[in-house]
Amino acid sequence: MATAPSVSYSMTVRLEVPASGTAVSQLTTAVESSGGSVTGLDVTASGHEKLRIDVTIAATSTAHADEIVEKLRGIEGVSLGKVSDRTFLMHLGGKIEMSSKHPIRNRDDLSMIYTPGVARVCTAIAENPEDARRLTIKRNSVAVVTDGSAVLGLGNIGPMAALPVMEGKAALFKRFAGIDAWPICLDTQDSDEIVAIVKAIAPGFAGINLEDISAPRCFEIEARLREALDIPVFHDDQHGTAIVVLAALTNALRVVGKAVGDVKVVMSGAGAAGTAILKLLLAAGVKNAVSADIHGVVHADRPDLVDAAPDSPLRWIADNTNPEGYTGTLKEAVVGADVFIGVSAPNVLSGEDVAAMAQGAIVFALANPDPEVDPAVARQTAAVVATGRSDFPNQINNVLVFPGVFRGLLDAQSRTVNTDMMLAAATALADVVGEDELNANYIIPSVFNDKVAGAVAGAVRKAASAPVTAPTSV
Secondary structure: OOOOOEEEEEEEEEEEEEOOOOOOHHHHOOOOOOOOOOEEEEEEEEOOEEEEEEEEEEEHHHHHHHHHHHHHHHOOEEEEEEEEEHHHHHHOOOOOOOOOOHHHHHOHHHHHHHHOOOHHHHHHHOHHHHHHHHOHHHHHEEEEEEEEEEEEOOEEOOHHHHHHHHHHHHHHHHHHHOOOOOEEEEEOEEEEEEEHHHHHHHHHOEEEEOOOOOOOOHHHHHHHHHOOOOEEEEEEEHHHHHHOOOOOHHHHHHOOOOOOOOOEEEEEOOOOOHHHHHHHHHOOOOEEEEEEEOOOOOOOOOOOOOOOOOOOOHHHHHHHHHHHOOOHHHHHHHHOOEEEEEEOOOOOOHHHHHHHHOOOEOOOOOOOOHHHHHHHHHHHHHHHHHHOOOOOOEEEEHHHHHHHHHHHHHHOOOOOOOHHHHHHHHHHHOOOOOOOOOEOOEOOOOOOOOOOOHHHHHHHHHHHOOOOOOOOOO
8 A cells, every 4th residue: 555655754854055046946856756745845044155945854654754865965966964853853852741830939839839838738638538639630630551562553662662652642631631641651561560550659640541551461450450449440442442433433324324233343353452342332232243363253163262261352252242153254254244343454355355345335444554454445345434544534543532531530530431431432422523524534523623522521421420220341
């Protein structure tokens, strides 16, 4: 699949060129002939003989950006100066900071914010611990916790390398929901240690966002923390993804005129995200779902699952999906299917596979950066196509969910998070797209739609405040 130039690989190159002649036009020609895109060209200094120009270019990869820079260097009469990677510049010194809500201008301010005045507040909290939500940052704080074992598409890169992602997550919490989130990167991948550490730091937070922890450990860690803590614990890789997928599927089914209980859903990927998506889809009314992993379709009689522990994720999938007992391959399973959802690996399906799906097929190819099937090819026969990428319509992005979910949980002072809240979040997110807006290329709102976080937060807050009539958990 051809990749378009992206701002993720954006460089600003400082050049000196002759003031006369065709050097400037040669710059743009060199970039474009190399497959790049000129997104900015600024003259920063001018003389009788020389111009100093900053050229901002978008490339498809770091290697591609380097190739373009070398081509610019080769233009006669051009002197190459500083080359700045704009993404790295944005991360320089970190992306977040702590700031005080009150100025500290004099001794009075100091005495109230710190000693001796703070002692009275400490005493009040010691006498009534619930006052911590009223008198400290706890009421609006979330810990973003990772062990760096499953970071984006990078894998097990460790806690230090995971920190830029956790900082970004914290920045998004603040930008979209006004929540103060703190990146916590743990130098251990031992489940017992992770549970113990998060339990120990929990008093300072009103919620825990688990992030980029590999399966199957993530299931155990989340379950144990939910049981141990009196604040909501939410593994975004599982449940954030599931909520966005359900919201998008809700609207995609509206586009093609099908009911959630009538469709056959085939999924590629049975890890953390895949399992959570399946659970939420079943809770939403899907009756026929089939899941596949690298060993093929998951079914109760598959040799590697016969002796699997009853509480293992794959065993759960085998026991709760595939009602027809299908035992074939992924490619065979999608024949006649209404919906394909991929949270797995690139290029597991072809255009021919999509063409063999049912009329009005829905394809969510969410692997990043390379989807399970080329979206452009899938769109030739599928009615609705969504990806995890920002350069195609219908981007399935967790930032549509986690800020609003936690805003609602914090506002409700919820001590847990359950399936009812997640279903409410998905419905609210889907409803942000009005009937007059809904079409095959717009089934999910933009992450910058200012209605999203408030709608999701309101739905979660209402669900969190409702009486629980039956045990619900995910």
